[in-house]
Structures are given as C-alpha cells and as structure tokens.
Amino acid sequence: MPGESPPEDPAPGTDPLFVQSLARGMGVLESFKGAEGALSLNQIATRAGLTRSAAQRLVHTFRKLGYLRMAEDGRGFRLDLPILDLTHDYLRLNPLVRRANPILLELRRNVRERVDLSLFDGQRMVYAARMQSKRETFFATLVGNSVPTVCTSGGWAVLAMLPQAEVDAILAQADFRQLTPRTITDPAVIRDQIALTRQNGHALATEQILMGEVALGVAIPDSSGRPVAAIHIAASLAEWEPEEFRRRIAPLAAEAVRSIVAG
Amino acid sequence: MPGESPPEDPAPGTDPLFVQSLARGMGVLESFKGAEGALSLNQIATRAGLTRSAAQRLVHTFRKLGYLRMAEDGRGFRLDLPILDLTHDYLRLNPLVRRANPILLELRRNVRERVDLSLFDGQRMVYAARMQSKRETFFATLVGNSVPTVCTSGGWAVLAMLPQAEVDAILAQADFRQLTPRTITDPAVIRDQIALTRQNGHALATEQILMGEVALGVAIPDSSGRPVAAIHIAASLAEWEPEEFRRRIAPLAAEAVRSIVAG
DNA sequence: CAGCAAGGTATTGCCATCCGATACGGCTGC
DNA sequence: GCAGCCGTATCGGATGGCAATACCTTGCTG
Numbered sequence: 126m127p128g129e130s131p132p133e134d135p136a137p138g139t140d141p142l143f144v145q146s147l148a149r150g151m152g153v154l155e156s157f158k159g160a161e162g163a164l165s166l167n168q169i170a171t172r173a174g175l176t177r178s179a180a181q182r183l184v185h186t187f188r189k190l191g192y193l194r195m196a197e198d199g200r201g202f203r204l205d206l207p208i209l210d211l212t213h214d215y216l217r218l219n220p221l222v223r224r225a226n227p228i229l230l231e232l233r234r235n236v237r238e239r240v241d242l243s244l245f246d247g248q249r250m251v252y253a254a255r256m257q258s259k260r261e262t263f264f265a266t267l268v269g270n271s272v273p274t275v276c277t278s279g280g281w282a283v284l285a286m287l288p289q290a291e292v293d294a295i296l297a298q299a300d301f302r303q304l305t306p307r308t309i310t311d312p313a314v315i316r317d318q319i320a321l322t323r324q325n326g327h328a329l330a331t332e333q334i335l336m337g338e339v340a341l342g343v344a345i346p347d348s349s350g351r352p353v354a355a356i357h358i359a360a361s362l363a364e365w366e367p368e369e370f371r372r373r374i375a376p377l378a379a380e381a382v383r384s385i386v387a388g
Numbered sequence: 389m390p391g392e393s394p395p396e397d398p399a400p401g402t403d404p405l406f407v408q409s410l411a412r413g414m415g416v417l418e419s420f421k422g423a424e425g426a427l428s429l430n431q432i433a434t435r436a437g438l439t440r441s442a443a444q445r446l447v448h449t450f451r452k453l454g455y456l457r458m459a460e461d462g463r464g465f466r467l468d469l470p471i472l473d474l475t476h477d478y479l480r481l482n483p484l485v486r487r488a489n490p491i492l493l494e495l496r497r498n499v500r501e502r503v504d505l506s507l508f509d510g511q512r513m514v515y516a517a518r519m520q521s522k523r524e525t526f527f528a529t530l531v532g533n534s535v536p537t538v539c540t541s542g543g544w545a546v547l548a549m550l551p552q553a554e555v556d557a558i559l560a561q562a563d564f565r566q567l568t569p570r571t572i573t574d575p576a577v578i579r580d581q582i583a584l585t586r587q588n589g590h591a592l593a594t595e596q597i598l599m600g601e602v603a604l605g606v607a608i609p610d611s612s613g614r615p616v617a618a619i620h621i622a623a624s625l626a627e628w629e630p631e632e633f634r635r636r637i638a639p640l641a642a643e644a645v646r647s648i649v650a651g
Numbered sequence: 652c653a654g655c656a657a658g659g660t661a662t663t664g665c666c667a668t669c670c671g672a673t674a675c676g677g678c679t680g681c
Numbered sequence: 682g683c684a685g686c687c688g689t690a691t692c693g694g695a696t697g698g699c700a701a702t703a704c705c706t707t708g709c710t711g
C-alpha cells in the first residue's frame with residue numbers, strides 16, 4: 126500500500142518464492158479491516174477473495190494457532206489475543222520508536238500536552254505511540270489507528286520534506302474527507318500549508334481533525350533524509366492562542382526531533 | 389500457549405484442514421518474540437524450526453505483503469507497519485475492549501490515577517489499554533506487553549474467580565520471578581492473597597512489579613462468569629497509604645466493572 | 652410446524668504448489 | 682585475499698494444499 130516498488134512481477138503466478146497459502150492466510154486476517162463485528166466463513170471468503178473451502182482451512186489453522194477464535198455466540202470469528210504480541214514486538218524492535226520513546230516522554234513532561242508519534246505510510250499517518258496529557262477525550266489505545274496524511278500537522282510536516290513528485294502523487298490520489306467543518310479539502314490550500322511548513326520547519330494545524338484542537342507537527346527523517354514519521358503535539362484552543370502555541374512549542378518539538386535523529 | 393484444548397490431534401500431520409505453510413509463516417512472525425533486533429534468514433530459520441529455504445520463501449512472501457521489511461542496513465529483517473493494522477482491528481472489534489473503553493475513561497477522570505485494562509491469557513496478563521495519569525514513568529505504548537498473572541493485582545483478581553483446579557494449574561507452572569525486592573514468589577502466600585481477594589472482591593498489590601507503586605485490580609467475567617480480563621488502577625505510594633487507597637478506589641473500580649459487564 | 656437458508660464441520664481425489672538441496676555473488680572482517 | 686556470513690536464485694519431485702461436495706445444527710419464517 127505504501128509506495129509500490131516499480132520492479133513488480135508482471136505475472137502474479139510466476140514468482141517461485143511466493144507462498145500463496147501464506148498470502149491467502151494474511152488476506153483472511155486483513156478481511157477484518159472494514160468489519161463491524163465477527164465475520165462468518167462466507168464473509169471472510171468473499172472479502173478475501175477465496176473459496177469457502179480455502180477460508181475454512183485457513184480459519185481452522187489460525188484457530189489452532191490462537192490468532193482467531195469463534196465469537197462468543199458461536200456465529201462467526203474474531204481476531205484473538207496473540208495478535209497483540211506481534212504489535213508489541215514490532216514496536217519494541219522498531220529502532221525509530223525505540224529512540225523516540227524516552228525523548229517523547231521527556232517532551233511531554235516539558236510541554237504538559239499530548240504528544241504523539243505517527244509513522245508515514247503514504248496516504249495515512251499511523252499512530253505508534255501516544256503520551257497522554259491530563260485531560261483526555263479519546264481512546265488511549267489507538268495504536269494502529271490512522272488519519273489522512275493530507276489533513277494533519279504531522280502529515281503536512283512529512284509532505285514538506287518529500288520530493289515534489291511524491292507530494293503530487295499523494296495529493297492526486299488523496300481522499301479529501303471533511304472531518305470537521307474546518308478541514309481543508311482544497312489541494313491548492315494544502316500546498317500552501319506545505320510551503321509554509323517548509324519555511325518554518327514545522328506545521329500548525331487548527332481544527333483539522335477535531336474541533337477545538339490545535340496541533341503542531343515536525344517530521345522525522347531517516348538517515349538518508351527521507352521523512353518516515355512525525356511527532357505532533359496537540360492542545361486545546363480553549364487554552365492556547367495558535368500563534369502563542371507555535372512560539373512556545375515549536376522549538377521544543379524541533380529539539381526533540383533533533384535528539385531522535387541524532388540518537 | 390494459553391490453555392491448550394484437551395482434544396488435541398495426536399498425529400501432527402493428520403489434520404487435513406491444517407495449512408502447514410500458514411503455520412510456518414506465523415512461526416516466522418513469532419520468531420521475533422525474543423529478538424533484540426533484526427533477524428537474519430538463518431536466525432529466523434533456527435528460531436522457527438525451519439530450513440533456510442522455507443524461511444527464505446516465507447520471508448519473501450511477507451515482504452511482498454508488507455509485513456516484513458529489510459533492516460535499514462540490509463542485514464536482516466524486521467516486522468513492518470501493517471502489523472499495527474491487525475492490532476487496531478483486534479482492539480476495535482473486541483467486544484470487551486469496546487465496552488470497557490468509555491467506562492475506563494470515565495473512571496480515570498474520577499480517580500485521576502492510571503487505569504489499565506489487561507486480558508487474561510493463562511500465565512500472562514496482556515495489556516490492552518492504558519488510560520494515563522498526569523505523571524508517567526513508562527511507555528504509553530505497551531499494548532501487547534504482558535506481566536505474570538501471579539504477581540499483579542489484576543492477575544490475583546482473575547485467579548480469585550477461577551475454579552480451584554485452574555488456579556492450581558497456573559501456580560504449578562508459574563515462573564516466579566523477582567521483579568522487585570518485594571515481589572511475592574511463594575505460592576502459599578499468593579494463595580493467601582487470592583483468598584483475601586475472594587473476600588474483598590478486589591486485589592491489592594504493593595510494589596509487586598514496580599517499587600513505589602500500589603495497584604488495585606478487579607476481575608471482569610464474561611457472561612458465563614468466567615474471568616477473562618481485569619482492570620487495575622495504579623498509583624504512587626508517595627501519595628497514598630495503601631488502606632486509604634483501597635477504601636477510596638475499590639468501590640469505584642467495582643462500579644466500573646459492573647458497568648462493563650452490564651453493557 | 653414444516654421447510655429453508657446460513658452457520659460451522661467433515662471427506663476425498665487430483666494436481667498445482669510448496670518443498671529443501673544446492674549454487675551464486677557480494678560484503679565484512681579476519 | 683580468504684572464510685564466513687549475508688540475501689538471492691534455480692529446479693525436479695512429491696507433499697500438502699486445492700475446490701467441490703456432502704453433513705448436521707440452528708434459527709428464522711411462511
């Protein structure tokens with residue numbers, strides 16, 4: 126889903142290293158993506174593009190392994206606990222998350238507002254960590270949650286560091302949803318924001334995702350200079366005037382990013 | 389790893405529904421469990437009990453699917469971002485987590501201390517959600533992290549609701565590690581704590597996992613009365629006298645659990 | 652209450668697909 | 682400059698996954 130590698134195998138059945146059963150199995154897990162609740166075998170088969178038999182076998186296997194379980198009422202299946210182990214290992218082993226965590230904690234102590242780390246994934250910014258502030262309006266557990274790149278401070282910060290061609294590609298395919306009445310949905314205006322971000326070194330987004338919220342984002346580049354993630358600090362407009370927020374917070378956020386990159 | 393189902397297939401190769409390739413593939417992902425960093429093909433093969441060829445094929449497939457990526461230095465592989473999507477779906481679709489989340493948030497507002505939800509998984513209690521308090525000493529992102537059932541307030545609360553036979557089984561196989569100088573490692577003393585918990589309806593653990601921390605746990609049963617999870621509220625001994633903590637917090641925690649179960 | 656649809660489960664024979672041994676080129680550190 | 686890892690590529694053989702089909706239960710519905 127992120128930038129497809131151009132050298133793609135043309136024929137989908139001619140990769141002798143590709144283990145089809147495994148891909149189908151992962152397709153079963155992914156079929157829960159849009160789901161509203163437990164899924165029946167037929168639903169899984171349809172969503173994952175499998176025959177009923179295939180779905181049966183794969184589900185059976187996942188149940189033996191613990192990754193799926195039957196829903197409590199005996200109708201349909203759900204993801205089960207061992208999934209969380211994978212997440213934990215992912216976060217634990219991700220070098221960026223590893224380096225960032227103590228620094229973000231420190232940052233949160235200083236700013237006393239909510240601090241997030243999100244990872245760039247094309248159209249999405251995926252939350253990897255959240256350091257909470259005192260008052261909280263949302264789930265703490267939105268690890269794995271994601272928001273559109275094009276309407277968040279962190280996303281703008283990433284876009285500002287990306288080559289123009291990639292920015293164009295992302296904007297061209299973006300789905301501009303109106304998350305709040307003030308969400309910017311005009312690509313031209315977003316380009317302005319990106320330009321502004323390039324000048325400032327950080328992005329400021331007001332009420333783009335949630336009314337009453339202001340957020341400041343700074344991108345994190347990898348060693349080659351390509352942006353791979355962002356930190357953002359979010360606060361309430363009831364307590365901050367946006368410019369004042371920017372003045373106070375931006376230097377701290379920038380400093381935190383410097384520490385992360387240096388580590 | 390959690391309680392094996394007794395009706396096990398005796399011959400491991402005679403289950404016609406079992407998709408071996410898928411199981412091996414998941415084994416590759418699980419091989420990152422104890423890892424310290426990226427894993428090479430040989431390491432994966434060894435850890436997962438595969439031939440090098442098998443590891444190669446499975447890793448290759450996971451890379452195409454996005455779940456694994458090559459480490460930045462080109463040596464070894466790491467879990468990649470799509471893993472988080474699975475977690476997110478798991479948490480989103482888990483009925484218990486769903487019902488519990490708003491109630492835990494409310495609870496946190498009232499007690500102004502850290503509130504956790506953890507899921508019972510045999511020897512472990514696995515964190516599913518954390519509502520932070522103001523000061524924080526640890527990663528916010530320990531979703532998927534786990535602690536031994538036998539040394540946490542939540543674990544004791546679960547054990548207190550479990551049939552005696554299961555308690556015996558868990559204690560018999562438990563690995564009593566000394567996480568702090570005050571961690572209880574004597575099964576007999578733990579049994580006392582469990583008995584106490586049965587009387588009180590909640591468990592109180594002081595400095596079992598972290599020095600200076602007191603935690604109160606209440607188990608959450610499913611519709612059949614079997615405990616499946618626990619909430620715990622953790623606070624600092626610098627601010628609370630344990631008995632006072634219990635008196636103030638226990639009723640609120642119990643009330644929260646009632647709401648979750650009723651929902 | 653009969654009947655039907657949809658749920659999960661079980662069986663079977665065919666052949667595609669996965670299997671493991673082996674070989675290759677590049678990089679690192681002796 | 683050699684030894685030992687790394688990730689990658691190839692290939693013939695048979696294992697193991699494949700889809701179709703049938704089975705049993707449950708719950709809805711006419």
